[in-house]
Amino acid sequence: MKNIINNSNQMVNEMLKGFYFANQDRVKFNQKNKIIYREQKPYVALVSGGGSGHEPAHLGYVGDGMLNAAVQGKLFTPPYPKQIIEAIRLTDSGAGVLLIVKNFAADVELFTEAMNIMRAKGHKVDMVIVNDDVSIENKETFQKRKRGVAGTVLVHKILGAAAKEGASLEKLKILGDTVTKNIHTLGVAIEPTIIPENHSPSFKLSDSEVYFGIGIHGEKGYRKETFYSSEQLAIELVNKLKSLYKWKSGDRYAVLVNGLGATPLMEQYIFANDIRRLLALEQLEVQFVKVGTHLTSFNMHGISLSMIKIDNPKWIDYLNAPTNATGW
Amino acid sequence: MRTSIITKKIIATTLKDLMKTEPFVKISVSDIMKACQMRRQTFYYHFQDKYELLEWIYQYETKENIIDFLDYESWENIFNQLFDYFYQNQLFYKNAFEVTEQNSFIEYLSTHIKTLYLKAFEDMLRDSNKHLDQQELDILASFYSHGFVGLVKEWIEKSCVYSPEMMASIIRQQVLNQLRTITGNEEGDLK
Numbered sequence: 001m002k003n004i005i006n007n008s009n010q011m012v013n014e015m016l017k018g019f020y021f022a023n024q025d026r027v028k029f030n031q032k033n034k035i036i037y038r039e040q041k042p043y044v045a046l047v048s049g050g051g052s053g054h055e056p057a058h059l060g061y062v063g064d065g066m067l068n069a070a071v072q073g074k075l076f077t078p079p080y081p082k083q084i085i086e087a088i089r090l091t092d093s094g095a096g097v098l099l100i101v102k103n104f105a106a107d108v109e110l111f112t113e114a115m116n117i118m119r120a121k122g123h124k125v126d127m128v129i130v131n132d133d134v135s136i137e138n139k140e141t142f143q144k145r146k147r148g149v150a151g152t153v154l155v156h157k158i159l160g161a162a163a164k165e166g167a168s169l170e171k172l173k174i175l176g177d178t179v180t181k182n183i184h185t186l187g188v189a190i191e192p193t194i195i196p197e198n199h200s201p202s203f204k205l206s207d208s209e210v211y212f213g214i215g216i217h218g219e220k221g222y223r224k225e226t227f228y229s230s231e232q233l234a235i236e237l238v239n240k241l242k243s244l245y246k247w248k249s250g251d252r253y254a255v256l257v258n259g260l261g262a263t264p265l266m267e268q269y270i271f272a273n274d275i276r277r278l279l280a281l282e283q284l285e286v287q288f289v290k291v292g293t294h295l296t297s298f299n300m301h302g303i304s305l306s307m308i309k310i311d312n313p314k315w316i317d318y319l320n321a322p323t324n325a326t327g328w
Numbered sequence: 329m330r331t332s333i334i335t336k337k338i339i340a341t342t343l344k345d346l347m348k349t350e351p352f353v354k355i356s357v358s359d360i361m362k363a364c365q366m367r368r369q370t371f372y373y374h375f376q377d378k379y380e381l382l383e384w385i386y387q388y389e390t391k392e393n394i395i396d397f398l399d400y401e402s403w404e405n406i407f408n409q410l411f412d413y414f415y416q417n418q419l420f421y422k423n424a425f426e427v428t429e430q431n432s433f434i435e436y437l438s439t440h441i442k443t444l445y446l447k448a449f450e451d452m453l454r455d456s457n458k459h460l461d462q463q464e465l466d467i468l469a470s471f472y473s474h475g476f477v478g479l480v481k482e483w484i485e486k487s488c489v490y491s492p493e494m495m496a497s498i499i500r501q502q503v504l505n506q507l508r509t510i511t512g513n514e515e516g517d518l519k
Contacts, residue, residue: 136399136400139399141402142400142401142402142405213400222399222400223399223400229333231332231333231334232333234334235333235334235337235392236396239392239396240400243397243401243409274334277334277338278334278337281334281337281338281341
């Protein structure tokens with residue numbers, strides 16, 4: 001496996017410098033703490049982050065109408081509390097800071113530690129934990145895994161637009177929790193992630209196989225089967241989301257089709273077309289659609305489908321609101 | 329030309345909708361394709377005739393609702409979903425049972441349901457650390473799957489007067505009772 005890198009220890013630093021080189025017209029860069037941020041605004045700041053390797057998440061979502069800061073950890077490893085503390089300090093204008101965290105044990109623990117330290121120093125800080133992954137934990141209980149995956153980007157967008165409108169920290173926390181409950185995501189891989197440090201695939205998959213329900217760090221899925229077509233993947237993911245939502249004809253949804261890192265846009269659009277036909281067959285009212293590489297599993301060849309049940313038409317306005325974040 | 333499963337699903341859904349009001353014998357391929365706004369020729373790319381379409385629905389939809397969920401949901405939830413599915417599609421199935429030329433519904437559903445019963449038995453035996461002869465399990469699963477298909481057929485023919493929740497709950501209890509009996513476990517520590 002070849003990677004366009006120089007030194008696996010310096011991957012994140014060099015990526016951040018390159019990102020800043022390309023986007024210095026709209027973002028600032030704190031190199032010491034690996035923070036991409038923008039200048040303070042007189043409204044609640046949204047801070048997200050996590051391990052690197054999920055680009056454009058989360059640095060690509062720093063921009064007007066989305067995040068105020070993204071804190072990057074090492075590859076697939078969350079940032080330290082001191083980095084998160086610095087991101088809170090850099091962005092808090094006094095209106096408060098909302099942390100948007102993907103539901104992985106280490107991420108939640110480290111962001112909570114930073115939150116508590118900054119609360120003790122007088123900052124208003126709260127946290128929304130995104131847990132949209134509806135693959136399964138294991139085959140004994142079939143409980144859903146509930147980690148945070150691509151749906152996190154929808155939370156960034158909806159809350160970003162609401163924050164810019166002047167919503168209070170309390171309101172944003174409630175909105176974030178409500179929106180999160182309505183998001184389900186399921187992913188599928190046709191090739192595993194292979195990280196440069198160890199060159200070993202995150203799971204074994206033969207050339208003819210597809211793996212349903214994989215996670216963004218190469219977590220195992222729930223079923224491998226012979227791969228035939230994009231349609232096969234779209235049907236499987238839609239059927240599983242349907243079983244959870246138990247939707248009725250006329251229900252309103254927004255859709256995010258997400259490439260997992262090594263998936264050509266042509267394949268993403270072909271898959272999106274299959275989703276279009278299937279959701280039309282279900283007679284759902286699809287009010288917003290986004291297709292692209294938004295939250296990746298480094299170099300996984302695969303795709304995820306996120307849906308959000310729209311309970312409030314305002315959420316669609318927020319999804320459509322302008323932003324200059326490069327990753328959206 | 330490679331066939332499209334989604335096109336098959338669209339054609340199938342159209343037939344199912346038409347069968348809510350019209351007997352199967354009175355529905356032509358032209359009626360179906362006019363209703364789904366596709367060329368008549370498209371039908372023949374995907375199916376030989378309307379009987380093959382009907383058989384495909386039986387085969388594909390029972391697979392989608394049973395086999396494709398075996399690795400994703402507990403057997404109890406699959407039974408719940410299955411009764412919901414038949415409840416929602418009762419008009420179609422009631423009409424389809426009138427078609428005397430075929431009886432493949434029984435064949436497909438019993439095959440798939442047998443797999444589900446085997447999963448239920450295996451899950452519960454694993455939890456209770458008991459072992460049962462594979463042949464014995466196979467015979468039991470066959471027995472239950474045929475009973476299940478007969479039950480579902482009668483339930484639909486009588487317009488689903490009992491709720492899908494009640495049906496699923498009785499089936500679930502039946503599986504649990506059977507397993508308690510064969511493992512000699514009367515304490516009820518099977519899940």
